[in-house]
Structure formats: C-alpha cells, structure tokens
Amino acid sequence: MSNFLVFLALGLGLGAVYSSLAVSIVVTYRGTGVVNFACAAMATLPVYVFNDLTANGQLSLPFLPSLALDPPLPVAVLISLTEGALIALLVHLVIFYPLRNAPELARVVASIGLFLAITQGISLRYGAEQRPLLPVLPESPELTVGGAILNTPRLWLAGLVVVLSLATSLWLARTRWGLAVRASAENERAAALAGISPAKVAFVSLLLATVSTTLVFVLAGPTIGLLTPTAPPMLIVPALAAALLGRLRSIGWTLLAGLAIGVASAQITYFSSVEPWWPTWARQGLGDALPFAIIVVALFLMGRRIPGRAAEVTVSLPSVVVPRNRLLVVVLTAGLGLVAVLGTEGVYRYGVVTTLASLLIMLSFVVLTGAVGQISLAQAAFAGAAGFALSKIGDALPFPISMIVAALAASALGVLLGLPALRIRGVQLAIVSLAAALAIQKFVFSNSAFTDPGGNFVPSPSLFGWEIAPQSGSVIATREFCLLVFAVVLVVTLLVGNVLRGETGRHFLAVRSNESAAAFAGIDVARTKIVAFAVSSFLAGLGGSLLSYTRGQLDGGSYGVVVGLTFLAVAYVGGITSIGGAVVASVLAPLGVLYVFIDRDLNGASWYPLAGGLLLIVTVLQNPSGIAGQFRRDLGRLSARLRGGRRVGPATATPPASAPAAPDPEPMLRREIGGTCFEARGVTVRYSGLVAVDAVDLEVRAGEIVGLIGPNGAGKTSFVDAITGFCKADGTISLGGREISRHGPTRRAHEGLARTWQNTELFGDLSVADNVRVATERGGLAGLARDAVRPTRPVKRSVTDALRLLALDDIADQPATALSLGRQKLVGVARALAMEPRMLCLDEPAAGLDSYETAEFAGTLRRIASSGVGCLLIDHDMGLVLDVCDRLYVLEFGEVIAVGRPDEVRRDPRVIQAYLGSAAASAVETSGLATEGQRR
C-alpha cells in the first residue's frame, strides 16, 4: 500500500506535466486551429537555458555566445519565461499566422518541422548528451501517509498545474480575450465580422500556452526525466492523449485526463518493475504504449464528437500528379539510377543504395498522404517492423519471399492502424499514428522480450542459393547488392505508378477529395482507405527490409519516432503528391546520396537534421507541392515559352461569347411511364428539435419525372439526404419493390439509387471523364491486382454514353473543377447516370446554367427518363420544373401540401399562398407560378 501511495504521488507529478502540456495544446488549438506537435519542444529550449543558468551560471541563448551570469533563481525563471514568450512570438509570426488558412495537413506538417528544427537545433547548440535536472520546488513539508514518504515537489507541481488550469479556464470563461478565443474557435469568420482579430487571438493563445508550459517545465525539474534534445519534446504524446480525452475543448477534463494518465503510467512502472506476477513481455515500454491505447479508445468512442475548428478561409491540398509511366521518363530515370549504382563506390555507393531503398518509403507517403490525404507519422515504424521481422525470418526463407513476408507483416500493422482511420481523419489520425510509432518503438523494438538484445542481425539475401552480401570486408555496399536493390525498386515503382493511374488511384483521389460524394458514387470509402494503408505500409515494409539489409543490424532506435518524422519531412520537401517528388525525397533521405555529399564534401552532417526541419517549414509555407512540384511548374513555363510564349494555366471551358439562340423545342419523345420504381413512406427527418421533413410519402414511376418543390428551407434537400442514406430518418424507402431503408449510402447507390448534389461535390483531382468513370469502378483488392498489370482498361459504355448525353465528351480530359458551375453540375449528373440507376435524384441541377443550357438540360432529362429511369427533380427554376415534370410534390415546413400535375399544382391556392403569402395570391393566380419561379 505504501508503495502504491509513493507511486501515486510520483504519478501525480508526471500527470501534472502531461496536464499542463495538454491544456496548452487545447488553448493553442482553440486560438489558432493548429494541433501543435511542437508544443513541448518549444518549452524545452528555455529549460536548457534555465539548466545552464542554474547549473553552470551561464546564459546560453541560441545563436549567441554564452555569457557568464549567475542570477538568483527567480531571475533565472524570468529569463526562461521571456525566452518562451519570444519563441511564441517568432513561431506565430513566421509559421502559424502565415499558415492560418492552409490545409490541416500543411499545418500538422509545419508543426512537425518546428519540432524537428527545435530538437535538432538544441542538439547542435547544447549537445545531445543527457543532462540531470535539479529539483526546483521545495522539498518541505515532508509528507508521510500510511508509512509512505511522498515526493513533496511533485505534489507541489500537481497543485501548481491545477491552479494554472483553473486560471486558464476562468480566463477563457470570463475575460474579453477568453471570449474572443471561444468565438474564433466556434466560427472564425463570424468572429472576424464581429471585429475580433483572429491574428491577435491566435498570438495571445500561443503566448499563454507556451509561457505556462515553460513555467511548468522549468519548475518540474527531474519530473520531466533526463534532459535530452528529444525526451521532453516527446512528452507531447501522452499530452495529446489527455487533450483528446478533453475533446480538445474542456480544460477540466483535459486536466483530469493528464493526471490520470500520469498516475496510470507510474503504477505500471511500479508493478512491472516490482511484482513477480507481471508478465515478462510487458515489463518494458508498456507505459509508453499506454497513451496509444488511450488515444485509440478515445478517438474510436468520440472521434466524431471532437470539434473541428472553422477557419476563416480554407485552401485545398496541392493537386496530385497522376503518373503516366512514360517510356522516355522511365528509361531516363532508371538509366540515371543504374549509372549511379555502377559509377560509385565506397560510401557514395552506400548513399546510392540508401537512396534507392528510401524511395519505397517515400512512395508509401505518396500513396497514403499524397493520394488519399491520410496523415501517417508511423511509416518508419512500419519499415522497422519489416526490418525486425526480416532479422527473425531472413535465415529461414529465401529472398525475395523473406522480404515479401516481412513487408506483409508491416502491412498487417498498417491495416490495424488504418482501422481507427475509418472513423477519424486529418490531424486526429496524425495523433494516433504518432502515438502508435512511439508505442511500437518502445514496446516492441526496444523490448528484449521481442527483440534480441545482443543485436538483431539481418541475414544477407540469398537468391537460388547465391548469397548476395550487402557488405563484404571493407566494402560497405557491394555492387551486386546495389543492383539487386535497384531491380526491386524499379519494378515496385513501376507497379505503384500503374496502381496510381488505374481505378485504385482514381478511388484514392475521389476519397481524398470528398468522402461523402465518393460513398455515393458507389466507392467503398472504408475499403479504399484500408487498401491505401495496406499498400502504403507494404511499401514502407519493403523499403525498411532493403534498408535493414544495408544496416546489417538493428536496435531500438533504428526506426524511432524522430527517424519517422525526418522521413516525413524529406517526403514533403521532395513533393508528397507525385512519384517524381518521392524520387527527389529519396535523394534527400537520411544517409542518402545528398547526406553523404554533405557529410563527406561539406563536413556538415550535423546540420542535416536541422536543415531538414527548417526546409520542411519553408516548403509548407512557400511551396506545398515540394521541389518536384516547383520543378514541374518551371519546366511547364519553359516549354510554354519555347512553344511561343503562351502562358500555361488551367484549362477552362468558356461559355460561348454570345448566348446562342435557344435550341429547337425537343421533338416529343415517346416516354412510357411504367410501374412504381421508388417509394418513400412516412419519411421523417429531425435535426435536434426541428422537424425538417414530416412523414412525407412520395412515389416515382419508371420513366417519370417528378418535381419536388417548395420555398427555401422547406426540407427538399433533407428529404433527398434521407432517401439516399446521408442523414438519419424514420420511415421506409423501397427501390424496385425492395426495401432499402437500412442500407448505407454506398449500398443504396449500388442498388440503383443515384443522386447529384446542390454543391457539385466533384472530385477536384480528377478530370471530367474520370469523375464519371470512377463511379463505375469497384476498386478493392481485385482492382488493385488488375491495375498492377493493366492500368489502362477500356472505359465502360455507360460512361461514354453519359458524357455524350450531357455534351461533355469534348471536354472530357479537362480538370472538372476548371469548368463553370453549371457544367460542373452536368458532370455530377453524368456521374450519377453512368451508374445506370433506376432512380435519379437531382438536387438543383440547373442552378448556374444559362437559359440556353437550361433548355438543353430539359431535353436531356426527358431523354434520361425515356430510358426508363425514374427522376426526382428539385429546382427553383419553375420554368424548367413546370415544363419538364410529369407530377409535382410541393413541400412546406417539411410537409407535403400538394401533389399533382403541374397545371393542377400551379392553381392550388395553398401552393400560391406558400410561395407568396395571401396578399399576392390573387395577383399571381393570373400570372402563374412560372414567372415567380423564374424570378427566383
């Protein structure tokens, strides 16, 4: 019992550090929208200054020579806090403020760049060796409870953090600045309109967060562990777990969660080091794995309830370059690689082989982060998992089977990590993957129960009994091994190129662009993400296996978290959205060609990690598509100039200069209206207290065009969302006589219920043709296998027919988002049509079309219906609706107030009343609704 109390006090101290960091993460997030992975790193720098001041009497600020100064303790604390404040100012001005509207991925990556820059900068300025930290808080009064002497400084620290957290909570709740932070977090645009400056709010939050964390770090002394450049910064992982448990919002819950995590990990330390019944395999690293377990559970249980933060403006991710595997480019790049392998020796050849192997790890980022938009910080852990697996099975299995099995082990781990990604995305996934990387490093790679403490030797690959030793005597990279790596990397890169330009690649890009629209285009979003995780971790595993051969031996730090963050940094700097970017990144990779050059010829290897962090920040700020993207743009400009000086810009489909005459009236199509193809009974949609759709019955017959009209807010879109499975609803929905009420959106789409969206919802990275085509492809593992061998397959007839019907075939190769709004809507209709639906729901398809295009669209709609498809049309253009629809349903406040033929409905007094109010009713009766509809 007394040990329990001792560890409870120790745990409260540790928990206090976690809590203070976690509260800072929450305050920064609410004020700036950035989950700051460098929060602990920013406070670590002042701890070094404080440590030098108190232990050596030296003021050693970054970039400046040390000064002899022996200040009293309060002055030393004050100097450290001032440094913390200056760091916050600098980070705000140089990084977070310029990135305020950048995509979430960019902001996460920038804070990782900051983490790397600070930790590597500390290493250069203060050295990488461990430093002891002296207690700062008083050791009195001595507290003895139940015979246990409790650690008083840790209890003081816990008390201080509780007070600081309460003060922060009061500040947020009661002060003008606190109100501004809360307003900005809810709706930055509205806050800005109300006169609140988002920039000032962001700075004040960051300042408060950094200074309070600095104070706690400085006073915590040995509670934060030994002082090394990376140990205190890595406290960010348990702190992120606590912040998530507080839903990135509640200071109180965050405080409690941090304290609880601290206490739990102290108790784990106690039990695992003392109790004989504690399993041997769980004696090392379990405390480090705890935050991962907590984060996964927290995100799984309440991932969707963690609030996003609305920015004033948002910018999309850099666009993806779909690889073409052009023969000339492949031959030139492969030739260059071969020359590098054959033309180098010694340490340079080692650099070449490292670059080649790293290319596969960089490709793993291109697949997962570039193509699918999922941020993973665990790619090095996957590489390491394969490396460690290879050290165990490399002797038992021949090459390449051993390498493939090892990579499959990494892939299995990747799929496990991908499971939480089905419920979460963006920065939350970055947090899970960071925690996973730390857990794998500490609990698996550094655990003697799973690895060999004497060294995890990786046996040389042997091909048909011929051993290809990676090293031989003093040769650190043999030519045969380099050629083997070259061959593997070339084949795998070509296969990845095939996958990215095939249907799997289109599914990836669709999911990255818009998950809801992808789901209703029949794409299984969950399966697509899992496939991406599997492929990406498999690639990381292959790269890790090849790297492990070159190393010969692995230890716990070989594929640690910081290695992983460095991989991400170079992948981003090279260009995370293209294979060319991965090639550039592999040249920049740790121990790769450039590194060897910097080390050998410039004697600057110690600057490499710092340069990596800084370059990452600069890339995020200046050039999100990386070096490869910039190169491609420059090349484009150059070739345009050579072709005659024309500017290269996105292709746009311009409408005709002068509006052509309206098309001839559609020759009367013989439309046979068949039996009921769609039926909704008692459909009701509630948003909290509001009944948006109230027990609506609606029926559409095959070949019939049914209009659903009503004033703004009547519930039309909610009804379509309900029947297509995009919002919760009561009632029954049947398609072709089969009830589909319980099916999800994707299954409803597969059953033949297609829809278009009010806001186009196209896939921005795909061309017009691919936006349509992607809805006809099934993807999955079968698609992956087909893509690998034959990525260019014939386009389905329904796709070409839909493009032709909507007159989009002449602009099929243009990027969909470069079209006018009206034409984008037509692409949405074509996509729905290509799925060969029985029933088509069109949500305001004519908004954005001019009168000529609208008249054409009316004809198109009749043609669609004449093929037997039931159509439900929502539109405010009454001219179109009255002209084209066979029957109309009129909604008001969620209820159907009229049903009938257009000529009946337009004379219905309730309808006239609903549209215009009673005063104007009689006037309109004479002019007709059509005029009013057109005016709208």
Ligand SMILES: Nc1ncnc2c1ncn2[C@@H]1O[C@H](COP(=O)(O)OP(=O)(O)OP(=O)(O)O)[C@@H](O)[C@H]1O
């Ligand atoms: N996600 C939501 N949460 C809460 N209320 C909602 C939500 N979506 C819609 N509403 C409300 O439900 C009602 C119906 O909205 P809906 O968008 O379905 O109407 P609509 O007829 O499609 O309007 P419009 O013609 O302007 O598109 C409105 O009062 C709207 O404010």
